[in-house]
Amino acid sequence: MAREYDLKPAPAVGGADGTSTTATVNRRQFLRYGFNTATGVLAASLGVLGFASILLPPGGSTEGQLGVLFWAKGREDSAWYGSKHEEPMLKQDFVDEAAKSNTGTAGASGIWNGVPVIVTYVDHAKNAGTPESNGKARFQFTEGVDETGKTIGHFEDLSDVDPRLFPSENLVMIFGRCTHLCCIPGWQLVSNSFTDDTWTPGGGDDGGTKLFCICHSSRFDPTVLEMNTNRNRSNGATFNYAGIRKAGGPAPVGLPIIPIQLNGDSIEGLADYIDWYTYCD
């Protein structure tokens, strides 16, 4: 029997009086209603070219679709960005939403050049100098480990080489496919103890602001940036990358960061690290 979760928001379910309710849906329903609809986009786009190839246009030009769009298919009436489905992601959208949050964070699913992404805003500039005990989220930059627990290096070993890996304007964008079996995580989609609107330092697995993969319950902390390692699914080659910490569940390592830039207020992804996304087909 499929494991069931209490999703929030609840897709296509309302109370008898028309008010929305928290619904219990299973994974199959989630895949139908949730952002995993993008998997169809990916499957249709890939053909025999392979996943990473869709990040760049034919010929290797750098003129890909750099702009990131909100993706709220199936949750247009419930996600905070539901009315912005397929519209460009703007920094101000996140700033406004984070201002309503106890932790000063906001997150949204998106699509970038056919690739599922998650963008998180953390009011780091405001909160970094305050006591951690106040529960206000800020980015932390740490050492990371491989799937055996062996330390492999520090986030800043990578960001020293390319400072664009640091969050830009309090924003960090993450490749949206789980390092376990390549499902597409969601931002606080599940109302359980991992998604309370709280923040704990250090990427601990207790408290909210986590990305949650509904497939087998892996959790990731977008506020903890570290070095990770993974391997190319096609040829087995290993690579290190800047990522966010795996906080719990069966995923072996964290999710890759996609460096971004702002074009005016629009969020754009930079296609410089396509090796980082090859752990999925």
Ligand code: FES
């Ligand atoms: S695919 Fe994400 S936990 Fe299994």
